[in-house]
Amino acid sequence: MATEPRDHEHAHDHDHGDAHPHGSELTEQQARVRALETVLTEKGYIDPAALDRIVEAFETRIGPHIGARIVAKAWADPQFRKRLLEDATAAINADGTLGRVSDHLIAVENTPRRRNMIVCTLCSCYPWEVLGLPPVWYKSAAYRSRSVIDPRGVLKDFGVALAAETEVRIWDSTAETRFIVIPMRPAGTDGWDEEQLAELVTRDSMVGTGEALRPNEVRR
């Protein structure tokens, strides 16, 4: 682990401060950010109350539950699924119950023959509006480097094994287009309504590194 970038250290079971060997460094980072915020506030460039609202939005309102509802609707409504795959932004905005997303969202569908995975090898582009902010692993050097050359190895890190004949399609997010994976609908969910189906849709399943949950994996 010593040779890995710090990003990975988030993956352990402790908070950010422990990623640094010394407490004084943590204080230094916090102090540096506080100094920056103070300077920007005093110069009138930012309003700290606006920062509070931005943080609150991403901690409480914008997250993978939005994408899960979109996927559930696609599973339940074949017409919506068709429109979503043609133009995800237009389909979601026309629906009226799924929130609004901006231009350039593209939905790609997993099938028994094809697995889709999203990555950004150059930075950390991610469909914020439907999945919230990306997890640390998505932004890690390990994921960004390996997913395009060894996706099955990456999937193994997530405990996912694909059939040998499955095509693996990697979408490298190198522009302002954004992608969401529509995972396969789990068996044993006939007759479920959209709300029930949405509970099966995990964040990782919409990035392509996981599967949707099976009915027996949801606490009901």
Place this chain on the structure above:
Amino acid sequence: MNGVHDMGGMHGFGPVTPEKNEPVFHASWEGRVFAMQRATGLLGYWNIDMGRAAVEKLPPHVYLGVTYYEKWQRGLEARLLSFGLVGADELEAGHALHPAKPVKRTLAAAEVDGALQRGSYTRPEQAPARFKPGAQVHTRNINPTSHTRLPRYARDRVGMIEAIRGCHVFPDSVVLGKGEDPQWLYTVVFDGKELWGEQAAPGLKVSIEAFEPYLEPA
């Protein structure tokens, strides 16, 4: 630029290690950095491409050695300094020491919800699209020292136009101060063997989102 940020296909970074029940931010300062990045984007001095370029220019050992939001903070400080919006002495002192420069917009708390939606990057077309879906294209072997969105692993390769995504702001021009210079954007898909040779994983296909200037007919 051919920097360490361009990671596709590199070896040696170890396994991917997902964290169970991961919080959105791992420390409160991360949220502040994230929010400052969003809010200062409205000051009118840079766009998202210039933001990315600033992070890519961090020295390689810094880029690889610090956490994600530390990169953002350092990239943000670099932009603020380069546009003269803050002085190094102010960051050192932790207080404003000089008058502010004029800005386009300061984001107020009440405006946040409306400002969180991403803008559109589509622009009016400057010329008809050069390629049609299904066309074979060759990615150019370019090595600019400035920001580009054509990853190294996908240069000088033959792929297929899968879709046309409209005419978009062209990052490579923006960072050079040449304006938005809208260009057609395509999804170009490559066979794994074209990218990685005979040892490529069977059944692998990789696509990039490629601006028209990156492409020529195959």
